[in-house]
Amino acid sequence: MSIDVASFTPGWSLAGGMMIGAAAAVLVLFNGRIAGISGILGGLLGTPRNDAGWRLAFLAGLVGAPVLAGLLGQSIVPDIQAGWTETLIAGALVGIGTRYGNGCTSGHGVCGISRGSIRSLCATATFMASGFLTVFVTRHLLGG
Template sequence: MELASFVLLNGRIAGISGILGGLLTPSRGDIGWRIAFMAGLIGAPLLWLVAADMPAINVEASYPALIVAGLLVGIGTRYGSGCTSGHGVCGLSRLSPRSLVATLTFMAAGFVTVFLIRHVLGA
């Protein structure tokens, strides 16, 4: 619902990498809504904590692996002109051919990576 509302009310796609990237290179009059959006992303889990217990989170990776993975995702969003939420959710719902290709590429890369790590490298 919030993604559709964002497009209808602002005429913009709610791709997180684009919104965050706009904060790193701000334009005059364009920073307020970006800060509010990011504050909502950070604030929503904090509000959840007030209402209920957080679900258990179990990450089976080292900090160096998580850092490398995060950097690779960040680089990929720049090369792909958007992130998985921008292309996979917003782009596909608008029937964007570019988003279809990007999402298929994301998925294929994920499948290949999991196969290589689990079945070839045996990790």
Template sequence: MLIDVIHFTPGMSLAGGLVIGIAAAVLVLCNGRIAGISGIIGGLLSWPRNDVGWRIAFLTGLIGAPVVASVLGRSTHVDIEAGWGAILAAGFLVGIGTRYASGCTSGHGVCGLSRGSVRSLAATATFMLAGILTVFVQRHLIGG
């Protein structure tokens, strides 16, 4: 295993994880809602829409945070070595997967595991295994 020590930021990663955990805790304690991104977006796309305000506020913060970081001089640039077709196909497949799993990595991995949900443990293990296998196939069988 090779660690890129120049871009290795455990302190910032820990701080980010703490902020995500606090945001998820505040949302569940104040609104009784789970901070699962697919569920938040799904609620905006379903009918009737009676709880739009908090969903839009949450997504605005999610999208706005990198914008604020870049204004403050923090680098938020990420290189993705894929074309728009592959990105759209991947997003579509992730959307289908979140429907089958009844949630996404944020809902199951952050909120479900912290509540001790066995279903979230199974879903998170599946997400992780799929990611590990994808990286293995890409690096060792396809080449990259």
């Protein structure tokens, strides 16, 4: 196994993680809301509520940050080695899993574990195990 040193950016990764944690903490401390993306988006798509403003602002920041990075010269286009069909199927499966799991990776992994939620701990362990298994199968059993 080798590390692509040009893509290995622990400083930027740490800074990004700290910003995600800070955003989640600010949202729960000042708004009493959990920063799970599926719940935030689902709240906009469901029954009309009085809280659409902060939901739109949060999602605008989520989309706007990489756009701003792109405008500042950072490469924001990931190298995905899959076609549109595989990507759409994967996205649909993630959406289905989010509904069955009562939340997404950000909600469970960042917010749920920090609140001491056993359900989130189990969900995050399942996400990680599934990812490990997928990489093992595709790299070692399928010859990828």
